[in-house]
Amino acid sequence: MLPVEFGPRVWRRWPAFLDDIRPMGNARGWWLRRLNLPDVVASDFEILRHGTIAPVGNLRIEESVPEKRAHPKRFPRQAVIDREHAFIEYAVNAGAQVGGATGAGGDSPKLLLRCDDTEQVWIDVWQDDLACPDRHYLVKFARSRSERDRNILRSEYVYYKALAALGIETIPQDGLALHEGPSGPSLWLPRFDVARRDDGRELRYGLESLYSLLGAEPGSFQKHQAALAALASVIPKEDWPTVRLEYLKRDLLNLVFGNSDNHCRNIAVLRTDSTVRLAPIFDFAPMKMDLEGITRTTTWEGCEAGGEVDWETLLQSFGPAETSLRKGLHELALRLRDLPELLKGLGLPEETLNFAGLDLRGTEKRLLTWGLL
Numbered sequence: 590m591l592p593v594e595f596g597p598r599v600w601r602r603w604p605a606f607l608d609d610i611r612p613m614g615n616a617r618g619w620w621l622r623r624l625n626l627p628d629v630v631a632s633d634f635e636i637l638r639h640g641t642i643a644p645v646g647n648l649r650i651e652e653s654v655p656e657k658r659a660h661p662k663r664f665p666r667q668a669v670i671d672r673e674h675a676f677i678e679y680a681v682n683a684g685a686q687v688g689g690a691t692g693a694g695g696d697s698p699k700l701l702l703r704c705d706d707t708e709q710v711w712i713d714v715w716q717d718d719l720a721c722p723d724r725h726y727l728v729k730f731a732r733s734r735s736e737r738d739r740n741i742l743r744s745e746y747v748y749y750k751a752l753a754a755l756g757i758e759t760i761p762q763d764g765l766a767l768h769e770g771p772s773g774p775s776l777w778l779p780r781f782d783v784a785r786r787d788d789g790r791e792l793r794y795g796l797e798s799l800y801s802l803l804g805a806e807p808g809s810f811q812k813h814q815a816a817l818a819a820l821a822s823v824i825p826k827e828d829w830p831t832v833r834l835e836y837l838k839r840d841l842l843n844l845v846f847g848n849s850d851n852h853c854r855n856i857a858v859l860r861t862d863s864t865v866r867l868a869p870i871f872d873f874a875p876m877k878m879d880l881e882g883i884t885r886t887t888t889w890e891g892c893e894a895g896g897e898v899d900w901e902t903l904l905q906s907f908g909p910a911e912t913s914l915r916k917g918l919h920e921l922a923l924r925l926r927d928l929p930e931l932l933k934g935l936g937l938p939e940e941t942l943n944f945a946g947l948d949l950r951g952t953e954k955r956l957l958t959w960g961l962l
Contacts, residue, residue: 602806605800605801605803605804605805606648606797606801607637608798608800608801608806608807608854609644609646609648609796609797609798609800609801609854609857610641610644610646610648610649610650611633611636611637611640611641611644612636612640612641613807613854615698615699616640616699617633617636620636620639620640621636624636624639637650637653638650638652638653639652639653640653641653642654642655642714643701643712643713643714643716644701645701645727645780645782645796646782646793646794646795646796646797647782647793647794647795647796647860648795649716654714654715655714657715657717661683661711661712661713661714662679662711663705663709663710663711664676664679664709664710664711665708665709665710666704666708666709666710666768668710669700669702669710669728669775670768670769670770670775671770671771671772672770672771672772679712680700680712683712683714698729698730698731698732699727699728699729699730700712700726700727700728701713701725701726701727701728702725702726702727702728703721703723703724703725703726704723704724704726705722705723705724706722706723710726711723713725719790719791720789720790720791721791722789724764724779725779725780725783726764726777726778726779726780727778727780728775728776728777728778729742729745729775729776729778730742730772730773730774730775730776731773731774732879734772734773735880736940737878737879737880737940738879738880739773739774740878740938740940740941741874741875741876741878741879741941742767742773742774742776742874743767743774743938743941744874744875744878744937744938744941745776745873745874745875746765746766746767746774746776747932747935747936747937747938747941748846748848748873748874748875749762749765749778749870749873750762750765750935751928751931751932751935752842752870752873754931754935755924755925755931756924757838757842757870758869758870759869759870759871759873760778760779760781760869760870760871761779761781761869763779764777764779765777765778765779778871781859781868781869781871782794782796782859782868792862794859794860794861795859795860795861796857796858796859796860796868797857797858797860798853798854798855798856798857799811799816799819799820799853799854799856799857800852800853800854802816802819802820802822802823802858803815803816803819803853805853807854808852808854808886809853809886810886810887810888811852811853811886811887812887812888812889812890813836813840813887813888813889813890814889814890816836816853816856816887817833817836820832820833820836820858820867821833823858823865824858824865824866825864825865828864828866830910830913832866832867833910833914834913834914834917834918835867836856836867837914837917837918838917838918838921839856839870840889840898841918841921841922841961842870842873842921843873843885844896844898845925845928845952845955845956846873846875846947846949847875847876847877847878847944847946847947847948847949848873848874848875848876848877849876849877849879849883849884849885849896850872850874850876850879850883851885851886851887852886852887853886853887855871855872855873856868857871875941875944875947877944877946877947878940878941878944878946878947884896889903891906892906898959900918900959900960900961901960904918918961919961919962921961922956922961922962923962925952925953925956926952926953926956926962928949928952929942929949929950929952932949937949
């Protein structure tokens with residue numbers, strides 16, 4: 590929440606929540622080209638004005654929304670899977686281009702789509718029909734045409750299945766799908782920031798990243814301790830012990846599954862009518878496999894070196910909460926012992942299962958070494 594003041598205030602940068610809704614990564618590059626803008630910070634104002642049409646969450650920029658014309662054109666789901674030229678041209682004109690969906694940040698190309706019960710997809714630019722029952726999706730494609738990147742995307746799908754099987758809140762499983770097309774796989778992710786009221790009308794939840802809570806620059810290096818303090822400032826006091834444990838569990842999951850892309854935009858809070866809570870796990874993939882060598886940008890101060898967490902020292906640093914946190918992590922570790930078998934049964938690509946840098950087959954040994962079993 591921004592402070593209300595009677596005099597002028599000068600900010601060194603714009604409010605961090607704007608970085609949650611403006612096009613980032615792949616999408617930002619697309620908008621720079623579309624608007625013929627130089628790759629400088631000043632261009633972000635124009636991108637914010639033109640490109641923040643329909644981001645995730647419940648905020649957008651009014652000036653970005655085009656004048657309403659005819660009903661949006663619909664395409665079969667297969668047209669998206671195949672990336673047919675007619676659909677791509679339509680998506681470009683609608684502002685949710687295959688080069689990066691408006692409001693869906695990151696380096697992987699994404700689309701924000703809706704799909705009806707006849708498997709027809711469309712782009713909801715105006716979002717003005719709250720009674721429309723069509724499902725909201727974020728559709729994700731591989732970062733490149735390399736088989737490595739394609740397997741990372743396929744693995745992300747399996748990872749969400751595994752998290753759900755382990756009883757961990759993540760992407761909704763109903764509607765979650767991976768489709769193979771001539772240009773590679775596409776991952777269809779049902780959105781968790783949209784719900785339905787009792788009368789069937791659509792309800793949009795606020796979605797705010799840890800970067801926004803910290804008031805930090807996107808992509809900046811952060812410490813988990815600072816992130817926890819930022820979370821504690823918005824989470825209801827009675828929920829804090831549960832959320833703190835959940836936060837530690839998620840970092841353990843990142844380490845076990847090899848998701849090194851743990852920057853503070855990949856964890857967020859949901860703001861509902863009644864509370865503020867951690868959003869389900871998203872953007873969860875074996876990024877240690879990425880050819881660009883993605884490393885952890887959020888680390889434990891004084892308890893982590895070279896990507897290895899000293900769990901004993903870390904748990905002791907929580908003082909009186911150590912016992913309950915240790916118990917919670919131990920319970921999760923017990924469920925993770927058979928992770929290799931679970932992932933194999935769910936169809937994890939062999940390249941991922943056998944990737945030395947992930948050491949998925951050595952999960953139980955690693956948990957023992959960390960003192961969590």
